[in-house]
Amino acid sequence: MNETEIKPGAPLYCYRFGAAEFDEARFDLRVGGLRVDIEQRPLEVLRELLKSAGDVVTKERLLDVVWSGRPTVETVLTNAISKLRRSLGEADMERIQTVPRVGYRIDGSIDRLAVGRQLLSPLALKVQMPVPGRTHFLLERQLGPLRHNEVWLARNPKTGERRVYKFSSDGDRLSLLKREATLYRVLIEGLGERPDIARVLDWNFESPPFFLECAYGGPNLLEWSKSNDDLAAQSLEQRIGFFLQIADAVAAAHSVGVLHKDLKPANVLVSNSSELPRLVLTDFGSARLLEPERLQALGITQIGLTHTSMQPLDSSGTLLYMAPELYRGQAPTVQSDVYALGLMLYQIVLADLSRPMTSGWERDIDDEELREDLAAATDGDPSRRLKSAAELAERLRHRDVRHAARAAQRAVEAQALEARRTLDHARARRPWIMTAMATLSIGLAVSVWYYLAALRSEHRLAQQFEIADALNTFMTHDLIGAANPAVSGHADVKILDAAKAASERIDSEFAMRAPNIQAALHFAMQESLDGLTDAEGAIQEGKKAIAAYERETPPDRMGADRASIHMVRDLERLGRTDEVPSLLHTIEADLGQIRAEQPLLEVEYLEDNAMQATTLAHHDEALRYDIESLQLLQRLGNPPGDLENRIEFNVANSYLLVGRYSEADSLLRKVIARESQTLGPQHQQTLYTTVVLAHSLLAQYRAAEAEKILAPAVAGLQASLGESHGRTMLAKTVLGRAYLENGNYEEAARLDSEAYESLAKKFGNRYQNTISTLEGLGIAQRLGGHVDAAAATLSRSLAYSREAFGEENAITQHIKYILADCLIDMNRAREGAALLKGLDVDLLSRAEVNTDWQSRLDFAAARIALAERDIANARRLLDSAAAALKDTSKPRWDHLPQRIEETRRVARL
Numbered sequence: 001m002n003e004t005e006i007k008p009g010a011p012l013y014c015y016r017f018g019a020a021e022f023d024e025a026r027f028d029l030r031v032g033g034l035r036v037d038i039e040q041r042p043l044e045v046l047r048e049l050l051k052s053a054g055d056v057v058t059k060e061r062l063l064d065v066v067w068s069g070r071p072t073v074e075t076v077l078t079n080a081i082s083k084l085r086r087s088l089g090e091a092d093m094e095r096i097q098t099v100p101r102v103g104y105r106i107d108g109s110i111d112r113l114a115v116g117r118q119l120l121s122p123l124a125l126k127v128q129m130p131v132p133g134r135t136h137f138l139l140e141r142q143l144g145p146l147r148h149n150e151v152w153l154a155r156n157p158k159t160g161e162r163r164v165y166k167f168s169s170d171g172d173r174l175s176l177l178k179r180e181a182t183l184y185r186v187l188i189e190g191l192g193e194r195p196d197i198a199r200v201l202d203w204n205f206e207s208p209p210f211f212l213e214c215a216y217g218g219p220n221l222l223e224w225s226k227s228n229d230d231l232a233a234q235s236l237e238q239r240i241g242f243f244l245q246i247a248d249a250v251a252a253a254h255s256v257g258v259l260h261k262d263l264k265p266a267n268v269l270v271s272n273s274s275e276l277p278r279l280v281l282t283d284f285g286s287a288r289l290l291e292p293e294r295l296q297a298l299g300i301t302q303i304g305l306t307h308t309s310m311q312p313l314d315s316s317g318t319l320l321y322m323a324p325e326l327y328r329g330q331a332p333t334v335q336s337d338v339y340a341l342g343l344m345l346y347q348i349v350l351a352d353l354s355r356p357m358t359s360g361w362e363r364d365i366d367d368e369e370l371r372e373d374l375a376a377a378t379d380g381d382p383s384r385r386l387k388s389a390a391e392l393a394e395r396l397r398h399r400d401v402r403h404a405a406r407a408a409q410r411a412v413e414a415q416a417l418e419a420r421r422t423l424d425h426a427r428a429r430r431p432w433i434m435t436a437m438a439t440l441s442i443g444l445a446v447s448v449w450y451y452l453a454a455l456r457s458e459h460r461l462a463q464q465f466e467i468a469d470a471l472n473t474f475m476t477h478d479l480i481g482a483a484n485p486a487v488s489g490h491a492d493v494k495i496l497d498a499a500k501a502a503s504e505r506i507d508s509e510f511a512m513r514a515p516n517i518q519a520a521l522h523f524a525m526q527e528s529l530d531g532l533t534d535a536e537g538a539i540q541e542g543k544k545a546i547a548a549y550e551r552e553t554p555p556d557r558m559g560a561d562r563a564s565i566h567m568v569r570d571l572e573r574l575g576r577t578d579e580v581p582s583l584l585h586t587i588e589a590d591l592g593q594i595r596a597e598q599p600l601l602e603v604e605y606l607e608d609n610a611m612q613a614t615t616l617a618h619h620d621e622a623l624r625y626d627i628e629s630l631q632l633l634q635r636l637g638n639p640p641g642d643l644e645n646r647i648e649f650n651v652a653n654s655y656l657l658v659g660r661y662s663e664a665d666s667l668l669r670k671v672i673a674r675e676s677q678t679l680g681p682q683h684q685q686t687l688y689t690t691v692v693l694a695h696s697l698l699a700q701y702r703a704a705e706a707e708k709i710l711a712p713a714v715a716g717l718q719a720s721l722g723e724s725h726g727r728t729m730l731a732k733t734v735l736g737r738a739y740l741e742n743g744n745y746e747e748a749a750r751l752d753s754e755a756y757e758s759l760a761k762k763f764g765n766r767y768q769n770t771i772s773t774l775e776g777l778g779i780a781q782r783l784g785g786h787v788d789a790a791a792a793t794l795s796r797s798l799a800y801s802r803e804a805f806g807e808e809n810a811i812t813q814h815i816k817y818i819l820a821d822c823l824i825d826m827n828r829a830r831e832g833a834a835l836l837k838g839l840d841v842d843l844l845s846r847a848e849v850n851t852d853w854q855s856r857l858d859f860a861a862a863r864i865a866l867a868e869r870d871i872a873n874a875r876r877l878l879d880s881a882a883a884a885l886k887d888t889s890k891p892r893w894d895h896l897p898q899r900i901e902e903t904r905r906v907a908r909l
Helices: 040-052 061-064 076-088 171-191 221-229 234-256 293-298 314-320 334-349 368-377 389-397 399-427 433-458 461-482 495-503 515-531 535-551 557-573 578-586 591-597 597-613 618-637 643-659 663-678 685-700 701-719 726-741 743-765 769-785 786-804 808-826 828-837 841-847 853-867 871-884 895-907
Strands: 010-019 020-023 027-030 098-101 105-106 111-119 136-142 151-156 162-168 200-203 210-215 268-271 277-282
Touching: 010 515, 020 040, 020 076, 020 234, 027 040, 027 076, 040 076, 061 076, 061 105, 076 098, 076 701, 076 828, 162 171, 171 200, 171 210, 171 234, 171 663, 200 828, 221 334, 221 786, 234 277, 234 334, 234 368, 234 663, 277 895, 314 433, 334 368, 334 389, 368 399, 368 841, 389 663, 433 853, 495 515, 515 535, 535 557, 557 578, 557 591, 578 591, 578 597, 591 597, 597 618, 597 643, 643 663, 643 685, 663 685, 685 726, 701 726, 726 769, 743 828, 769 786, 769 808, 808 828, 808 841, 808 853, 828 853, 853 871, 853 895, 871 895
Parallel strands: none
Antiparallel strands: 010 020, 010 111, 020 027, 098 105, 136 151, 151 162, 162 210, 200 210, 268 277
């Protein structure tokens, strides 16, 4: 054994007498089950009295042991005894008896139970010793056992604040401290401060004893569960919610590339600072960084991460949580952390944190969906195990939905079996029926998906089977029937065409059913057509769903509001922004009921308000709405992962639009990491978030970095969504901007031209992205030397913007400036001056976050003055433009500093 390892010493006991309990291991006093807030010295006096229960303990011995023979004042001992008596209360205070001129003793029946063994300190640290380098904190007790370093709890005697210190002498153990500090910086850079991950406050790596200084998060989960029955008293849903706190913390760490590698109850702290216990993940001393190159990107020195020696396992407890592949010498992965999480979930569900997960564990779990989740999380084959902690959390959050879906699927299978029997008799007479049968299987699966989408939004479990049955009937007889060549009159009917044909029959086929059935069907079709990018069709189905919800008795306002919220997004996509305010006003009238019954719906309502504000270029207002929606989502707890990603994406996008780029980058990278884990790095949502990150990099004059991540993202979106999908086209415009910034004007113009044609065809010329893409094409043409073509393109973009948004709009004003600059180049200064008249710096900054707008406007005015031969005014305006430039060192697509100097040279000013 290494001489610096922590060795066990004398036994530690828990003493019980009357209503009191003193635990040496925890070093706390409880009376009536409640912890007593009392200083360290009186507790040490109590320990000495209990160790010699019934016997007199002299004053000299107490002063020597507790105060090292150096009391600060004469009355310290009598004061400590008085505090002890007050803490014990009237029932037990008389147990501490004074023996005049000799000392004290504790009388009465006292039970003693061994609870562990004392830890010896190789670093010669002692209770009540000031923390080296942090003298205002006194060591309270040694925590453990831990394999690597000495861990102590310390307390500030004046404020009562507690902190945890991890001490090391040198060598490997110091390396482990440095590793933990480095990984904490990765966590904090990638995630920000999180209440569910223990905070490292400071460290000392300069002089021994070296240490990490950490916030105190409470007792660990194992200790907490042994000290009370709170976990056993919780319902199954409460225990699962309890576990989800751990899973979310682990998922967050994984999202920035940090594996924990030592997940177990002892490494989860329980904070009782609020009504409900809050869990805090701690001890990243064994953790591993999946992407070491992230350190360089974050500007973090790689201290401690060169440590490669194998560390011995600290206890059988750690062995219990090790994934099977680790025993075979395989490297730890996200799946090995998921395995440990699965075992902890099993133990928390059973309220027994010492229970191993042995053969036959399934008999302990009554819930079918929970059994599936446990089996998937602890599968012995890592390739078949759940892919991430986030996926496990998502499955647990939607157990009720999956339960309902299972019942619906069983009904579907029964219907399919009956249909197959009928079809077998008709196979010979109607050959097309086999194709219809294959389509039927797909249709039934899609019907359950529709059902899930509706159920997730409203959670009306009492109506689940009736709605599921109606959905399945609709899909079987109407949607699949619409694809039948004998009905449609032609083969190869597309799913979009079949869906639209089937939707037209909902009201006639289900006229005798309850309005809520018709509403659910129309809402399912609204969601479906939206997913198939038929925004107009989705709006029409949304209107029918709202009408059906209104026909219910009483009207289902929540259902109508949900359909309205989804309709807002499609109206925004089509540029029909004038129809949005009335819908939002109607929803606002129901906010009280929404907050009480469906708070997640309020999150989406705030999201819609932010979307409208963004469309109107009110970016500060949009950011306020987005942050409010995210804060509400976080307060609700256990949010659906897909919604959380979407709202955080919205916040990041708003940060980008107001110029808070570092915050946008941090949040976008966090979302990308989470989406990569849950959806995969090549999923279209992950790729699209990457496109927005590239947009942020472009705004920071980091075009080379942006182009590097954009090219594969555009290729991936094109492969998964197709050329004409809105996201593919938008990604092309951002790549075009990167080409523009990097001086590749021809490629920029080609991409913008392709994207514009597709956007105009799909969404029309009043769509914001269509207008902006056409403007981008004009800019690329102008910078590429095609000034006449650029003026024509920009004039069209301006006409569409005026029609869609009016004159006093940020987008319209931005196009005016770009077109005016182009016209001045063409010696059409008078027309340019007319466009520049009335431009507002604040509005221009909304369209393109730029602190140099006044310089741009002054430069344009100077060029007009030169055209009018007003040399003095031109010189003054050029001087003003040059002086107002904030930073001439950054690369700019408009080359403004160079153009100012060139104008001065040519005009000899």
